Amino acid sequence: MVKLGIIGLGHMGTYHASVSTSISNMELTCIADPNIKNLAKIKSAKVVKTQNYQEWIDYVDAVIIAVPTSLHFEIAKECLLRKKHVLLEKPLTRTLEQAQELFNIAKENNVSLHVGHVERFNGAVQELRKIVNNPYLIECHRLGPFTARPQKDSVVLDLMIHDLDIILSLIDSPLKTFNAVGTSIKTNTGDIAIVQLKFENGAVANIVSSRVSQIKHRSMSVHQKGCVLQLDYTAQDISIHSNITDSVKVSNKQLKYKQEGTIKRLFVYKDNPLRVEVENFIKCIRSGKRNLKPEQDMKALGLAIEIENLLLGKKPVKAVDRINHISKNETSDTPTN
Numbered sequence: 001m002v003k004l005g006i007i008g009l010g011h012m013g014t015y016h017a018s019v020s021t022s023i024s025n026m027e028l029t030c031i032a033d034p035n036i037k038n039l040a041k042i043k044s045a046k047v048v049k050t051q052n053y054q055e056w057i058d059y060v061d062a063v064i065i066a067v068p069t070s071l072h073f074e075i076a077k078e079c080l081l082r083k084k085h086v087l088l089e090k091p092l093t094r095t096l097e098q099a100q101e102l103f104n105i106a107k108e109n110n111v112s113l114h115v116g117h118v119e120r121f122n123g124a125v126q127e128l129r130k131i132v133n134n135p136y137l138i139e140c141h142r143l144g145p146f147t148a149r150p151q152k153d154s155v156v157l158d159l160m161i162h163d164l165d166i167i168l169s170l171i172d173s174p175l176k177t178f179n180a181v182g183t184s185i186k187t188n189t190g191d192i193a194i195v196q197l198k199f200e201n202g203a204v205a206n207i208v209s210s211r212v213s214q215i216k217h218r219s220m221s222v223h224q225k226g227c228v229l230q231l232d233y234t235a236q237d238i239s240i241h242s243n244i245t246d247s248v249k250v251s252n253k254q255l256k257y258k259q260e261g262t263i264k265r266l267f268v269y270k271d272n273p274l275r276v277e278v279e280n281f282i283k284c285i286r287s288g289k290r291n292l293k294p295e296q297d298m299k300a301l302g303l304a305i306e307i308e309n310l311l312l313g314k315k316p317v318k319a320v321d322r323i324n325h326i327s328k329n330e331t332s333d334t335p336t337n
Contacts, residue, residue, distance in 0.1 A: 002282050005030040005060040007053045007075060009038035011149050012089050012116070013066035017042055019275040020064075026282045030056040057082060062112075062285055064278070065089060069153055073098040080105040080113065087281045089116040091157045092301050096326075099301055103294040112290045114281050115297045119162045121276040123268045124236040128222070128229060131240075131266070132170050137223035138205040140167070142233075143213040146186050151211070154190035155182070156308045160209040163220070164307075165300035170222065173201035174324040175303070182311045185212040190311055238266040298326045 004026050006013055013033070020028045029046075032053035033039050039049040048056050053075070057063070062085035065075055073093045079086050080102060092115050093099045106113035119125055140163040151158065168175075175197060182193035191212045197205040218233035227242040243262045284290060306319040 002026040002062055002285055003029045003060045004282075005032070005053065005056060005063045007032050007063055007065045007079075008067035008089075009033040009035075009041055010066065011147075013064070014038075014041055015274055016064045016066060016278065019272060019278055022275060023279050023282060025286060026062075030060055032056070057084065061085060062087070062281070064281075066116075069094060069157070073102065076102055076113075077105060080109055080111060083109045083111055085112040085281070085285050087112075087114045087116060087278065091153065091161055091304065092297055094305075096298055096302050096305070096322075099298050100294065103298075106290070110290065112281065112284050114277075114284070115293075116277065117162065117165050117297070117300070118273045118277050119166060119233065121273040121280065122233055122236060123270050123273070124231050124233065124238050125166060127238055127266055127268050128220075128231055129170070131229065132222055133224055134172075134201075135170060135222045135224040136203050137221075138167055138170065138203070139221040139223075140205070140207045140209075140219070142218050143208070143210045144216045144218075145214060146191070146212045151187045151189060151191075154308050154311070155193050155209050155211050156190065156195075156304050156311070159211060160193055160195065160207055160307070161300055161304045163207050163209070164303050165296070166220070167197065167205050167207070168299050168303070169296065171199050171201070171203050171205070173199040173203060175320050176200045177320065178303070178307065178310075180307050180310050190308070193307070193311060195307055236268050236270045238268060240264040240266060295326055299323055302326060 002025060004020060006017055006028065009017065009031055017028060017031065020026065030048040031039065031042055032050050034051050036051070042049060050056060057079065063079050064087045065072065065079070066089045067075060069091055072088055076086050076088050086106070093102065102113060142159050142163055177198045178195060180193060180195040182190050185191045192210045195207045216234070220231040220233070222229040227240050230239045230241065241261055241263055302323045306323065
């Protein structure tokens with residue numbers, strides 16, 4: 001039985017605590033948050049509740065860290081040095097140097113370090129990976145209304161990093177160039193970002209992210225030879241559009257466009273992606289597969305940081321080379337789902 005502690009009971013920490021109750025072979029034993037009101041969210045008398053995680057860190061096997069990004073490195077480093085398995089919410093850290101140090105510590109202490117890229121565990125994304133074949137265009141839209149929770153990260157590190165992570169795993173080619181535009185509406189860190197990526201094999205990606213929209217919409221369209229794959233993250237659905245033809249009819253009164261084609265809907269086993277993510281974390285602990293994936297995690301982080309710097313007016317210096325040459329780590333394992 002894996003004894004689990006959660007550090008941070010804010011927006012994501014509360015979700016983690018909720019899904020942890022339905023996972024076998026683990027027990028939520030301790031929680032910590034400096035805000036007493038957050039601790040009160042957990043009603044179980046069996047869970048130890050403190051304002052400082054250091055009071056119980058030696059009594060758990062693993063921790064989920066869901067605190068502000070500025071505290072990620074400090075807390076994760078201490079937990080890893082104490083040989084605790086760590087699931088750290090995204091973004092991993094504020095710098096690549098800090099991220100690399102955490103992975104090095106995890107490897108030296110033979111413990112897991114997972115990053116909270118929950119969309120990797122979305123059922124539709126899992127199925128999409130099986131049918132993607134050399135895409136030449138990917139379009140992503142991740143829009144949502146503004147929330148009152150602290151927004152100390154830009155929309156790139158807060159939302160877009162999910163799409164960057166998926167795109168980098170689907171396009172098997174080094175990045176060639178990227179550009180970005182954005183603006184701030186509710187915060188001073190950036191609330192809207194539009195990014196274009198071009199890869200050396202000619203593939204391109206266009207990503208639109210907003211946390212100040214009046215609708216919640218999260219989708220991805222993958223264009224490849226013979227078909228277009230449309231993914232709805234929220235509904236966990238995939239539709240395959242193929243044999244598409246376009247015709248135009250001109251009359252005296254109006255111009256009409258007609259599009260025909262075949263639409264297939266792929267069966268997707270739907271589950272709570274966050275629950276699957278935590279379950280995968282526990283499985284890796286119990287199996288001994290540490291699932292350290294520094295290359296994948298650091299490429300997404302590195303690109304997000306460079307995009308954020310560009311939006312802030314900081315000219316990236318050899319940013320593409322830096323992202324493409326993030327070294328592979330020999331401890332990488334295949335995720336267990």
